[in-house]
Amino acid sequence: GKSGYDHYMLKEIHEQPTALRKCLRERVSELEHEITVEELATLECSGSVQFVACGTSYHAALYGARLLRENGISAQCFLASEYDAQRIPITDETLVVGVTQSGETADTMGALRMANQAGATTLVLTNVVGSSAARECDHVMYIRAGPEIGVAATKTFVSQQAALALLSSELSGSEAPALIKHLRGLPDKLQHVLDESTAQAVAEEFVDADAYFFIGRGYNASVALEGALKMKEITYKHAEGFAAGELKHGPLALVTDQTPVFALVTGDTAAKTIGSIKEVEARGAPVIAVTDRPAEVGQYASHVLEVPDAGPYLTPILANVQLQLVSYWVAAQLGRSIDKPRNLAKSVTVD
Numbered sequence: 001g002k003s004g005y006d007h008y009m010l011k012e013i014h015e016q017p018t019a020l021r022k023c024l025r026e027r028v029s030e031l032e033h034e035i036t037v038e039e040l041a042t043l044e045c046s047g048s049v050q051f052v053a054c055g056t057s058y059h060a061a062l063y064g065a066r067l068l069r070e071n072g073i074s075a076q077c078f079l080a081s082e083y084d085a086q087r088i089p090i091t092d093e094t095l096v097v098g099v100t101q102s103g104e105t106a107d108t109m110g111a112l113r114m115a116n117q118a119g120a121t122t123l124v125l126t127n128v129v130g131s132s133a134a135r136e137c138d139h140v141m142y143i144r145a146g147p148e149i150g151v152a153a154t155k156t157f158v159s160q161q162a163a164l165a166l167l168s169s170e171l172s173g174s175e176a177p178a179l180i181k182h183l184r185g186l187p188d189k190l191q192h193v194l195d196e197s198t199a200q201a202v203a204e205e206f207v208d209a210d211a212y213f214f215i216g217r218g219y220n221a222s223v224a225l226e227g228a229l230k231m232k233e234i235t236y237k238h239a240e241g242f243a244a245g246e247l248k249h250g251p252l253a254l255v256t257d258q259t260p261v262f263a264l265v266t267g268d269t270a271a272k273t274i275g276s277i278k279e280v281e282a283r284g285a286p287v288i289a290v291t292d293r294p295a296e297v298g299q300y301a302s303h304v305l306e307v308p309d310a311g312p313y314l315t316p317i318l319a320n321v322q323l324q325l326v327s328y329w330v331a332a333q334l335g336r337s338i339d340k341p342r343n344l345a346k347s348v349t350v351d
């Protein structure tokens, strides 16, 4: 059941601290400053990495690819439906990583099969034990989020991001003590976001808008995409997410005093994103900053949704939770079919 929540989506948003703890259990040890993912013990990666995924899982993959590059591994990210192993250079050193909650998405399965035929090693990050992807790939890493009923992916996205942080450490052999410390602290910080969030009030104030924008840079660019996807699918409102630097290359023409802009302002990209905030503010747009530095950012924003600092790689995971809550409360105000949005299915088994 929904354990007293009106929707599975809200229940699953609140299950995220537990989902994270399950994902990290026995994989991150503070005492030995070690990250060990048992399933990956036999995985070797000497070449480059290609991620394939769809929808929310694609946004997690974007985040993962960036983390790998940050750790010195060459990594690219592809929409599974656009992946073409015939034209993308693959050698037997290439590792192709599918990110799929269900392990059944037809486009992702198709891409993984193509990669396998082209001679790549395949790894899947999935939530479902015994799924097609788990059976067919050379290696499997479970994200351990537990069953997700809502069509909108929430806790599985967070678990995918955490699993990708573990993967980046495993593949690069870099066990940054700071990352380990921040990973271990993440479940409690996420709980803090859930306890203190003022997202419902923000949602109520902006529920009548016709369109919403989401901007961020670096790790926050993938969070911006995910924020917009969640808003579209459960509220049926127009939403766009993009890398903040792209604003002035087109989307800025759409910004008026009627378009709330959610700006993700964390980490070393904060200063540049504040520059983007000024661009939209000058057009009269209300700015909702999601940030770990309210004192610095507050003066540029009409509203602040605060998140604790969890270091440069993980704070964006917390920022995303604020956006999940905003979308949820906008959809709830509008009386939408939140757990089963029109036209959508939990698992897309046709390509």
Ligand code: M6R
Pocket (backbone or CB within 6 Å): 054, 055, 056, 057, 058, 099, 100, 101, 102, 103, 104, 105, 108, 151, 152, 153, 154, 233, 346, 347, 348
């Ligand atoms: O099961 P998968 O992770 O492969 O599913 C991919 C997408 O269909 C999925 O992430 C979809 O975008 C979400 N349900 C949206 O919330």
